[in-house]
Amino acid sequence: MNQVRKLLRTERRTGSSFDLPARRRLWRFHAFDPAADPTPLTDGGIELEHRTGSETMRPTEEPIDWLDDALSDGDRLVLKWFSGGGGNNVHFLERVDGEYRFDGELTSESDLVETLAGLENYLVCEFIEQADYADELFPDTANTLRVLTMYDERAGEAFIPIAIHRIGTGDSVPVDNFSNGGLSAEIDPETGALSAGAEYPHDGVVDWHESHPETGARIEGTAIPGWEQTRDRLLEIAETLSHVPYVGWDLVVTDDGEFQIIEANSYPGVASLQVHRPLLADGRTRRFYRDHGVI
Structure with a gap:
């Protein structure tokens, strides 16, 4: 039993309701063995691994x-x-x-x-080389996707309440962040098509750009190549890591349906998301925040 405790981390799943009686609660096990070999969790452009030891740099090396x-x-x-x-x-x-x-x-x-x-x-x-479409939008930054995932305990699955494409500008270089002057375009969850790009409202007014103000590249209507595969693979990863129920994933699309995860944020900001629409307007999203004591 002690060995099992060392190798497994348990996560309580509550089935169809958070307030089910204890005898009806479901449990989910996640492998957690630091001594084991790295186990790839995704082939979506990058492998999520757990490695032990140092393979790259000795403590005394400059x-x-x-x-x-x-x-x-x-x-x-x-x-x-x-x-x-x-x-x-x-x-x-x-x-x-x-x-x-x-x-x-x-x-x-x-x-x-x-x-x-x-x-x-x-x-x-x-440094990750982005796909051609992203490079055409603005070549001087990596133009990343921010995809928010939540794990729905009732349904036993992850879902995406909103996803955006960040696009750099001359003001935001060397990054594409919204608060630094980058643009935020909402991603259609079914087609992967982009909305117009929103500019951070420093003066209290949101400016919208159908095309990039510097490169002239069309933003509104541009579709992310292979979005469906990217979306589905990311949901699979989020379900595998369901013990982390709330993640803001930052991705770089590298090719049609291929991507690399550059960051996973446990407390993602919502300004670049809610510039498009209020998250609490969606019932499933509102219930997630309520069940986790956020609202």
Whole structure:
């Protein structure tokens, strides 16, 4: 029994109602064995894995030494702070013709060493190349999808109350975040077609853009290639991870029906979502928030 407790995390499911008698409550088990080999959870463009140990960097190794070995010419890395939001504290590092560029600016190795020394609690990950349609919308940022999932205990399934496509602008570079000046277009849940892009109402008025104000690329009506496969695969992931019932997923679409997850937010902001419509207007969404003590 002790071994079972080590290997399994239990999650209480309440079947058709949160207030079912204890004898009728259902339980769901999730594998949780840190000593096991990594287990892929999705083939939707990226594998969700749990790894143990360090495979990349020794505790005594200097960051610049690791970069010299890991960053090939023409490669880019993204450095993102563990905390915070809104696209703040995100940096981009690339190597071009044997020289480093930090946030697009040429930097000497000694200056880079000093810069890296001032960074603490940062996640370093590969730069993801977005699909052509997203690059055409605005090429100077990764234009990401924010898909909100909720796990419906009554139905025993995950659902998507709303999803948006964020699109960068000159004001938001190097990120696409709504609060930094990026645009937010709602995604049709069935077709993957985009609405017009909303601009953050800094002056209290929402401006809408049928086409990108800088590139001229059409936003309204543009369809995400392979949206149905992306949507269904993400719902499958959300159901596999149903012990985390509320997630704001950030995705980069890389090809038709293919994507990579760059972030999963446990407390996603709603400004970029509710600029399109109030979440509480939907009964299922309202019930989720009520059942979890949010409202």
